Amino acid sequence: MKRLIDNSYQLAIILSVGFLLIFPSNVFAQNGAPKLAPEQFQKQANKNKKNIILDIRTPEEVAEGHIEGADFINFLDESFEEQLTKLDKRKTYYVYCRSAKRTIPATEKMKEMGFKKVYMLEGGLNNWMESGMKLVKPE
Secondary structure, three states, X not given: OHHHHHHHHHXXXXXXXXXXXXXXXXXXXXXXXXXXXXXXXXXHHOOOOOOEEEEOOOHHHHHOOEOOOOEEOOOOOOOHHHHHHOOOOOOEEEEEOXXXXXXXXXXXXXXXXXXXXXXXXXOHHHHHHHOOOOOEOOO
């Protein structure tokens, strides 16, 4: 009986290690910041005037329209990280790009830099528009 228990214990360890090798921990971790649906993103971002909506698209993309009240930092600009250092880490940031592909690494970088309150628009601006939400054109 003891041998059966020992074998079961060894099998459990082998399976656990194998599982961790096959499914790395980052599969289970949230990438970037918590994701908010468009309506929730807008509601939370506009809840407090100190909240910052941060558009990280290129100037050409921004020219096509953006979320009202957004500030802009181009994720693809080589000075992106330097520009982040100028932001107040105590504020709450609502970050978006076109499809959320840039938002994930941007919010991960922000968290690494010490930003505590960072949220992202789920599906990016594409999802925003598909949900019938409005954009404004730059002035």
